[in-house]
Amino acid sequence: MAIQRTIEPWSALLDEARADGRLVREAREDWAGSHAAKLVEPPSEMHQEVLAALARLGIERLYSHQAEAVHSAWEAPTIVTTGTASGKSMCFNLPTLDVLCRDPRARALYLYPTKALAQDQARALASFGLTKQVRPAIYDGDTPREARADIRRRANIVLTNPDMLHVGILPNHPAWAELFANLAIVVVDEAHVYRGVFGSHVANVLRRLRRIAAAYGTTPRFLLTSATIANPVELAERLTGLEDVSLIDQDGSPAPGRQIAIWNPPLRNAALGARRSALAEAAELLARLVRDGARLICFMKSRKGVEVLHKLVVADLESADPQGTGPELAKLVAPYRAGYTPQQRRELEGRLVRGELRAVITTDALELGIDIGELDAAVVVTFPGTVASLRQMWGRAGRRGRGLAVYVAGEDALDQFFCRHPDDFLERPVEAAILDHESSLIYRGHLLCAAHEGPLSHDDAEFLGPRWEAHAEVMLSSGELRRRAGGTRAGGTRLTGPANTTYVLRQPGAYPAAEVSLRSASPEHFTIVDVASGELLGSTEAARAHSTVHEGAIYLHLGRSYEVRELDLDRRRALVAPFDGDWYTQPKRETDTTIERLLDRRDALGVTLSFGEVAVTETVLAYQRKRVADHGAGGHTIIDLVALDLPETSFSTQALWFELPIGDTAAGSDDRPTRALANTIPLESLLGALHATEHAQIAVLPLIAMCDRWDIGGLSTNLHPQTSGATIFIYDGHPGGIGITRTAFARFEELCRDAHRLIAECPCTSGCPSCVQSPKCGNLNEPLSKAGARMLLERMLTDTLEPVLPAAAL
Ligand SMILES: [Zn+2]
Ligand SMILES: [Zn+2]
Secondary structure, X not given: OOOOOOOOOOHHHHHHXXXXXXXXXXXXXXXXXXXXXXXXXXXXXXXXXXXXXXHHOOOOOEEHHHHHHHHHHHHOOEEEOOOOOOOHHHHHHHHHHHHHHHOOOOEEEEEOOOHHHHHHHHHHHHOOOOOOOOOEEEOOOOOOHHHHHHHHHHOOEEEEOHHHHHHHHHHHHHHHHHHHHOEEEEEEOOHHHOOHHHHHHHHHHHHXXXXXXXXXXXXXXXXXXXXXXXXHHHHHHHHHOOOOOEEEOOOOOOOOEEEEEEEOOOEEEOOOOEEOOHHHHHHHHHHHHHHOOOOEEEEOOOHHHHHXXXXXXXXXXXXXXXXXXXHHHHOOEEEEOOOOOHHHHHHHHHHHHOXXXXXXXXXXXXXXXXXXXXXXXXXXXXXXXXXXXXXXXXXXXXXXXXEEEEEEOOOOHHHHHHHHOHHHHHHOOOOEOOOOOOOHHHHHHHHHHHHHHOOEOHHHHHHHOOOHHHHHHHHHHOOOEEEEEOEEOOOOOEEOOOOOEEEEEOOOOOOHHHHOOOOOOOOOEEEEEEOOOOOEEEEEEHHHXXXXXXXXXXXXXXXXXXXXXXXXXXXXXXXXXXXXXOEEEEEEEEEEEEEEEEEEEEEEOOEEEEEEEEEEEEEEEEEEEEEEOOOOOOOEEEEXXXXXXXXXXXXXEEEEEEEOOEEOOOOOOOOOOOHHHHHHOOHHHHHHHHHHHHHHHHHHHHHOEOOOHHHEEEEEEEEEOOOOEEEEEEEEOOOOOOOHHHHHHHOHHHHHHHHHHHHHOOOOOOOOOOOOOOOOOOOOOOOOOHHHHHHHHHHHHHOOOOOOEEHHHO
């Protein structure tokens, strides 16, 4: 059978890239993943008004997963994880509208991670035209004060974000009594966003929500949606604290025949691992696609990157211009990023939908579900951190059943690993979203909030978990809570009987929610203020302030660069100014870890592997300024090293560590086969081997637990005072820890295998940014031994590790 070949606007480009090796992998989604739409009748049990509204919208049939979701929502808490643009919001809108049509008193609460998404959804709800039955309203930081009382009274769908629920709604539940006393449905859209620190907080906020609803006599049904992740049901259960969540993952929407192209910029210097920059490569690619007539979206990590790429594409279009249409084409390319006003965003989205723009270059501001119509191509420049979000960005491509999804690799370890194992990445079950609602600092912050919302009592185990009282006891001794006999529950019921001891706030006038930021692991933080505008940009955890916002640091906030002018330790704030220079900074640190509590231990790959709590002590000594070499070349040059004078900081967190067996060569006992590795890892490169192993493991950890390498820290030493031997620590970078290293402990073998492949397959001679060098290393990547790390991991993976280190190493 002849293979039918369709000529697409990008066919010639792909032919060329295939020939010169930049196209490292191609796949077509219509070979495996794609299918025609599965359409079914809307469930006839739905309220007549909802069925009529669907008919008015011209929707005669639903995708099968939408109908399944409606049935499931009637029975149990449900999470929907079908693809981008599969009509997921219909899955929770229909059951919600159904309930609201049946019961005029019923209320629903919709939670969105961003304000823009809430706006988008409010418009979608309005389109049903059920104006008599459905009164949606957005309640967030932008809602005018004078409108708020009316929303509390009238709205029967309140669209808000977790931050507002946490700090504005729950603590003021008496003002929201109508809502809580009639709360039928809680929608958590884009649930995969709630992972890590943010997710651990949101899990507590949702438990507080269930607790307050129960106090008003309601048990709302939770409906969630998520991008494709490895553990949707687990995520839903951990977020809500509920059990037996149903999963809807059989996508009934038609999948476009999307062509996937993985693109690696050409190697410029193999020994140094230097490649042409992803930015230069992407600019050429975009200009070419625009010229060839494709309509596309391109994703970049930083705002600055968006601007630079936009300039490069425009320059390319204007210069290489055989037909003289370049300047006209250049006008059809626009940047789009956070920081635009809602009107500007709407206008740009409108131009894109109407086909007045050929290309939009954006930060991930557009990643989350906003409807921008159908595009030919989606280009993702550098690995966005998780396969889940890569797929979501790719999901933007596909018009009239065809599309091109491109990924242009950067020089980072994960990017290059991806290029060498594209099939692995494309086929591997995507990452698991990890959170830990009981991480003690986070949990206790919310326990105080809960105590403020109503005295903590015996019944609260149902919502706050079986260990809540143990935590409360700790806070009793720290003086934050006090015990009281009897009391009134939130909502007004009197507590009586033998279990009537309650815990209340020590300071009755306190407002603990104001002290807890959902974006940081510890209540102690530094504020970041723009000196130019006086605007408060955000905050950073105190534990990280010295290394991220020290004087002179280049600090990235919402994709935008700032330079730190002053770090005021007493007032806990950093004064920053917008930065336009072409360098970045890397702090030099001295780190120590002390094991505080061993929680778990096992033998793995011949080493003793432990999991527990550690104290991390850190002094930031200096910082290096580095320049990203010009966009064509790749590579980084060091400008200088600037000394800092900062005090030591310390925080407790979770960690895994493993100890390498030590041979007793000094004693000369030859019944232990130590010589093999003692000879293969020379003493002088031992620390470098450990250090490079640690870096490689940290680089690949995001493959198993959805996190950023900046969320993880590490330390390697050839003699740790507590283990008395060579030890590698990998710790959660957030105070208290959020479960990342617990996952790594469980999947350590996989972590070592991936780390070994990362190192062994990198073409460089002695280590490069694509394998063992780390952009966040506190020792500025000194010492590192790529060969030593490879040897060490090979030994661990091939057989039970024999003693690898000579005692003399100590
Ligand atoms: Zn390398
Ligand atoms: Zn390091």
